[in-house]
Each structure stands twice: as C-alpha cells, then as structure tokens.
Amino acid sequence: MDFSLTNEYAMAQKLFRDFAQNEVAPLAEEVDENHRFPTETVALMQKYGFLGIPFAKEYGGQGCDYLTYALAVEEISKVCATTGVILSAHTSLCAGAINNWGTEEQKQKFLRPLVDGSKLGAFGLTEPEAGTDAAGQQTKAVLDGDEWVITGNKIFITNAGEADTYVIFAMTDKSAGTRGITAFIIEKGTPGFEFGINEKKMGIRGSATRELIFRDCRIPKDQLLGQEGKGFGVAMSTLDDGRIGIAAQALGIAGGALDKVVAYVKERKQFGRPISAFQNTQFKLAEMKIELEAARYLVYLAASKYDKREKHSVEAAMAKLKASRVASYVTNLAVQLHGGYGYIQDYEVERMMRDAKITEIYEGTSEVMLMVVSAALLK
Amino acid sequence: MKIIVCIKQVPDTTEVRLDPKTGTLIREGVPSIMNPDDKSGLEAALRLKDEHGAHVSVISMGPPQAKEMLREALAMGADEAYLVTDRAFAASDTWATSSILAAAISKLDYDLIITGRQAIDGDTAQVGPEMAEHLGIPNVSYAEEIQLEEGSILVKRQFEDFSHMVRAKFPALITALGELNTPRYMTPGAIFDAWRNKEITEWNRADVPVEDSNIGYRGSPTRVAKSFPKTMKSPGMKIEEGVEESVEFILDKLKEKYLL
Numbered sequence: 001m002d003f004s005l006t007n008e009y010a011m012a013q014k015l016f017r018d019f020a021q022n023e024v025a026p027l028a029e030e031v032d033e034n035h036r037f038p039t040e041t042v043a044l045m046q047k048y049g050f051l052g053i054p055f056a057k058e059y060g061g062q063g064c065d066y067l068t069y070a071l072a073v074e075e076i077s078k079v080c081a082t083t084g085v086i087l088s089a090h091t092s093l094c095a096g097a098i099n100n101w102g103t104e105e106q107k108q109k110f111l112r113p114l115v116d117g118s119k120l121g122a123f124g125l126t127e128p129e130a131g132t133d134a135a136g137q138q139t140k141a142v143l144d145g146d147e148w149v150i151t152g153n154k155i156f157i158t159n160a161g162e163a164d165t166y167v168i169f170a171m172t173d174k175s176a177g178t179r180g181i182t183a184f185i186i187e188k189g190t191p192g193f194e195f196g197i198n199e200k201k202m203g204i205r206g207s208a209t210r211e212l213i214f215r216d217c218r219i220p221k222d223q224l225l226g227q228e229g230k231g232f233g234v235a236m237s238t239l240d241d242g243r244i245g246i247a248a249q250a251l252g253i254a255g256g257a258l259d260k261v262v263a264y265v266k267e268r269k270q271f272g273r274p275i276s277a278f279q280n281t282q283f284k285l286a287e288m289k290i291e292l293e294a295a296r297y298l299v300y301l302a303a304s305k306y307d308k309r310e311k312h313s314v315e316a317a318m319a320k321l322k323a324s325r326v327a328s329y330v331t332n333l334a335v336q337l338h339g340g341y342g343y344i345q346d347y348e349v350e351r352m353m354r355d356a357k358i359t360e361i362y363e364g365t366s367e368v369m370l371m372v373v374s375a376a377l378l379k
Numbered sequence: 380m381k382i383i384v385c386i387k388q389v390p391d392t393t394e395v396r397l398d399p400k401t402g403t404l405i406r407e408g409v410p411s412i413m414n415p416d417d418k419s420g421l422e423a424a425l426r427l428k429d430e431h432g433a434h435v436s437v438i439s440m441g442p443p444q445a446k447e448m449l450r451e452a453l454a455m456g457a458d459e460a461y462l463v464t465d466r467a468f469a470a471s472d473t474w475a476t477s478s479i480l481a482a483a484i485s486k487l488d489y490d491l492i493i494t495g496r497q498a499i500d501g502d503t504a505q506v507g508p509e510m511a512e513h514l515g516i517p518n519v520s521y522a523e524e525i526q527l528e529e530g531s532i533l534v535k536r537q538f539e540d541f542s543h544m545v546r547a548k549f550p551a552l553i554t555a556l557g558e559l560n561t562p563r564y565m566t567p568g569a570i571f572d573a574w575r576n577k578e579i580t581e582w583n584r585a586d587v588p589v590e591d592s593n594i595g596y597r598g599s600p601t602r603v604a605k606s607f608p609k610t611m612k613s614p615g616m617k618i619e620e621g622v623e624e625s626v627e628f629i630l631d632k633l634k635e636k637y638l639l
Contacts, residue, residue, distance in 0.1 A: 007447075008574040011454065015565050049566040062568030072567070 016075035031206035052115030060116030077252025082206035088245030094121025160210035192217030203354035416495025472599035477509035
C-alpha cells in the first residue's frame with residue numbers, strides 16, 4: 001500500500017496547481033463579488049482538456065481517471081470553489097451519467113462534445129417538492145409518437161443556462177414511485193426549455209444556479225438515457241460519483257483556507273510577536289492539518305475505488321461527509337485566527353467560509369451521507 | 380519539417396545561493412524547472428507544429444533527474460525526447476556543453492534548432508550560438524518574433540532600442556527570448572501518455588561522437604576565478620516635501636541611525 005501520488009499524478013497535480021494560481025485565483029474575488037459566471041476560465045479549461053479528464057480518448061476525453069479529476073477539482077477549489085463546482089457538475093453529473101448510461105450513439109452525439117471541450121454539461125434532479133425525496137418528482141414525460149413531451153420544473157441547477165447539455169429526470173409512470181422515474185438528455189435551445197432567474201447564494205456565488213422550466217418540451221425518443229423507469233438508479237449512482245467531486249471541492253476549500261491562515265499568522269503581530277508564536281494558534285493549525293489529511297485519504301480512496309471499478313457508494317458518502325465537515329471546520333477556524341480581518345471581504349477566508357457550507361448540502365446532505373453509510377452497516 | 384529544441388533543467392529561483400567553499404550553485408532543496416527561455420523556444424516549435432505541421436524533438440544534457448523535465452516537454456506536445464547524460468560530461472563549461480550537444484544533434488535530422496537565449500542559472504547565452512558554429516549552420520540569436528517561410532525562417536532579432544529582421548536558410552539555429560510567447564500548459568491526458576506510453580532516449584558517452592578533449596572539466600577552457608553573492612544595497616528614499624520639512628526629515632533619520 002502506497003499513499004504517495006505516482007509521477008503522472010504528481011505532475012497533473014502540479015499542472016492543476018499552476019493553472020489555478022495563474023488563471024483562476026486572480027478572478028476569484030471578482031467572480032464572487034459580482035455573482036459572475038467565469039466564462040473565460042471555462043473556455044481555458046475546455047482548451048486544456050480539463051472537462052474530459054476521466055473519459056476515454058475514443059470519445060475525445062483525456063484518458064486519465066477519477067483520481068486525476070479529483071485532483072483537478074481540489075486544486076482549483078483551493079483558490080475558487082465556484083470554478084471547482086462548475087468542473088465537478090459538468091464532469092460527474094452530466095458527462096459521467098452519459099458515459100455510464102448512454103448508448104454508443106448517445107456517447108458519440110452527446111458525450112464527445114462534452115469531453116472534447118466544445119460543450120458544458122448540467123444535471124437536473126431537484127424540484128421544489130423533491131429534494132432528498134427524489135420519488136416526489138412532479139416533472140413528467142409522456143410519449144407522443146416518436147417524441148417525449150416533458151413538463152415541469154427543476155430548481156437549484158448548477159451550470160443552468162451556461163451549460164449546453166442537460167441530464168434531467170422525469171416521471172414516466174407516477175404510480176410506480178421511484179420505479180416510474182426516467183432519465184433524459186436535453187439540449188439548450190430545445191423549444192419549450194427555458195431558464196429561471198439566477199439564485200442569489202451565500203457562497204459559490206459565481207456558479208450559475210437556476211431553474212429549468214419545461215413547457216411541453218418535445219425531445220426525440222432516443223434522448224431517453226438508460227431505460228424507461230430506471231432513472232432513479234441513474235440518479236443515485238451518478239450522485240455517488242458526484243460526491244467524490246464535491247468531496248474534492250471541500251478538500252480544496254479547506255486546503256486553500258489553511259494555506260491562507262498559515263501565511264497570515266506568521267505576519268500578524270500581537271503583543272510584540274507574530275500570532276504563530278502562540279500555542280493556541282499552533283495547536284489550532286495542527287488540528288486543521290490533521291483533519292484535512294484525514295479527509296484527503298477518504299477522498300482519494302473513494303476516487304481510486306471508482307478507478308478500480310469497485311463499489312464506491314459508501315466510500316464516496318464517507319469522503320463527502322468528512323471533507324465537507326472539514327471544509328466548514330477549517331474555514332471557520334481560519335476566519336477566527338484572522339480575527340476581525342477574517343470577517344471582512346478583503347481577506348479570502350471570508351469567502352471560503354461561505355463557500356464551504358454548500359458542500360454539506362448539495363449532491364446529498366450530510367444526513368443523506370449518514371443514511372448511506374449506516375444502511376450499508378446494518379444491511 | 381523537423382525541429383530540435385534544446386532545453387535545460389534549472390533551479391527554480393532567481394536568488395543565487397552559492398557554496399562559499401567551491402563557488403558553485405547549491406541546488407539541494409531548490410525545485411527544478413524547465414529554463415523559461417527554453418520553454419518559450421519549445422512553445423515556438425509547438426506553434427510551428429500546430430500551424431504548419433512539424434516533428435518536434437527535445438534534447439537535454441544533464442543528470443538523470445532531467446528526465447522529468449523532458450516528460451513535461453512531451454506533455455506539452457513534443458514528439459520525442461533525448462537525454463544526453465554521463466558522468467564524463469559533468470562540470471562542462473559552455474564550450475564542452477555545446478561540443479557535446481552539437482555532436483549528439485549531428486546524429487539527428489533537422490531543419491531548425493531552437494534554444495533558449497540563456498539559462499537562468501548560468502546566464503551565459505553562449506551554448507546556442509556555439510552549437511551553430513560547431514554544426515556549421517547559421518545562427519540568429521535573441522528571437523522575439525519568428526515567421527516560417529519556404530525553406531527558411533524570418534526572425535525579428537532584438538537589440539536594446541532597435542530590431543533586425545534576419546532571414547536564415549534551413550538548417551538554422553535560433554535562440555529564443557521569453558518575450559517570444561507565453562508557453563502553453565500541459566494537458567492531463569498528455570501527462571499520462573508522457574509517463575506511461577513514451578520512452579526517453581538516453582545517450583551516454585559512447586553514443587556521442589565527440590573528442591575527449593572537448594568534454595567535462597578537462598575539456599572546459601573556462602575557469603571560474605571567484606564566485607560571490609551580490610550584496611544588495613538598501614533602496615534609497617525620495618523626499619518630496621518643502622525644504623524645511625525635508626531637512627527636518629533627514630535630520631530625524633540621521634538621528635534615528637545615531638549618525639548625529
């Protein structure tokens with residue numbers, strides 16, 4: 001058992017770190033301040049293949065794996081959690097779903113442009129009345145000749161409006177509960193498919209979070225993803241994968257905050273000494289570091305299970321729960337160690353603390369993670 | 380078109396730390412990078428490849444650790460990589476280095492050789508032009524813009540306050556300035572390929588057709604008489620107040636330093 005990154009991973013990590021420092025970090029504050037989607041960064045990530053990291057070269061992907069992708073989300077989220085989630089939602093939830101559940105024709109048509117850098121993806125499951133209770137879906141799809149007619153609303157959809165391709169879920173048989181849910185692929189621009197306003201959020205403010213509105217939206221029959229009535233399984237397994245991305249994002253937020261606070265405590269002087277000279281500061285930093293490293297191994301474990309094609313649902317849940325808690329814990333302490341300066345926007349830990357919270361909520365709340373882990377224990 | 384780019388692994392620092400005993404650079408604990416001018420040279424080659432089609436080889440002389448930098452060059456888009464390495468080549472000055480590299484390159488086909496202007500660890504700017512002399516090909520140094528023509532290259536050569544436009548027939552050598560371009564990032568997939576699917580050709584002493592009298596410490600006519608770190612002067616201060624305030628300020632400063 002070797003816990004160190006081998007050469008190719010170490011070099012990829014360095015690439016992501018350099019990219020994050022040079023291209024992403026300079027925009028992070030402004031993107032947050034103006035709730036602005038960083039289109040130019042997405043274009044650069046497309047140019048350098050970041051949107052196709054774990055996908056096969058035969059579809060235009062990079063031919064790397066989930067661990068590499070997790071390293072990318074982590075390094076980028078260290079400086080900008082907004083950019084991290086754009087990458088994660090695209091890769092895990094949209095491209096990943098089509099990669100894992102799509103037919104060969106669907107992969108050629110929809111996956112290829114997503115992973116070769118021409119299109120961006122999104123995923124729509126949540127509804128006003130259906131969050132954790134996915135079976136409460138109101139959106140419905142009715143077959144009419146060779147077309148599915150979709151009606152309903154999805155809310156809180158990451159990348160909505162900016163993305164070109166959407167994996168969404170709708171009831172094809174309301175009476176069947178979770179067995180009546182079906183997944184579909186829908187492209188932006190399809191008549192009857194529109195977007196609501198961009199939500200104003202506590203954190204990850206530059207990411208687009210909008211409603212998807214379907215009014216008698218007609219799509220060809222062959223844009224059904226997976227099988228009719230099997231959409232719940234598509235959603236759950238896709239979210240298992242997505243949690244690795246969110247866990248990596250949380251890990252990045254925590255790592256970024258730790259970097260900032262370590263630099264700050266060496267400079268900030270009180271009582272004639274840098275505050276790093278006080279044992280309270282030293283012990284807090286040590287606690288933060290230990291928590292961060294513990295979370296890191298859970299995240300990398302989940303990613304490597306994915307790469308070995310092993311079951312990783314429980315590992316992904318543990319990784320997301322731990323890493324998101326660590327993100328909130330570390331950013332909170334980072335603000336505390338900054339004192340009053342930590343509470344104002346000039347210091348990045350303020351943004352990082354706001355960004356951290358969402359990782360405990362989206363793609364399954366911490367409570368859902370506990371359900372997944374305990375269910376496996378008691379099975 | 381075949382392009383060879385010479386790249387060097389250098390310590391990632393502009394702070395020169397010297398061993399006071401030997402007068403040589405201390406490299407331990409300093410991360411290594413591809414020399415910035417060389418990276419611009421590689422980028423120039425890769426742009427010619429993107430626009431006109433070309434086979435790009437990279438070559439480096441150095442210790443086995445330089446392979447990592449060669450993999451980085453492959454991950455940026457180079458097609459082939461060569462490492463010229465042997466203990467016999469250690470302690471070579473620019474004459475010996477250029478003799479060894481020219482001899483190694485003479486085994487390859489090329490239309491264009493690109494080197495960086497100079498390396499940030501030695502700052503000599505001699506190896507590129509010396510290689511051109513050894514190989515008997517035209518050399519254009521300080522390239523800030525290049526343009527491919529039929530069988531030749533048009534180079535904007537930088538001087539202090541003017542430029543030359545120089546046309547060189549292939550085969551030719553140019554030395555690249557950092558200003559030539561902004562080098563691209565690697566791509567994740569190319570990094571995996573560079574480590575998993577590509578080989579670096581290693582050439583040792585016996586593979587390089589060069590005279591013993593031109594390699595290593597013995598083949599190096601340069602002798603470093605003395606090395607010493609620069610002592611930095613503290614920056615001055617400009618006072619732009621009225622006469623009286625300025626005088627008062629200066630007196631205060633002098634008192635502060637116990638000079639009055």
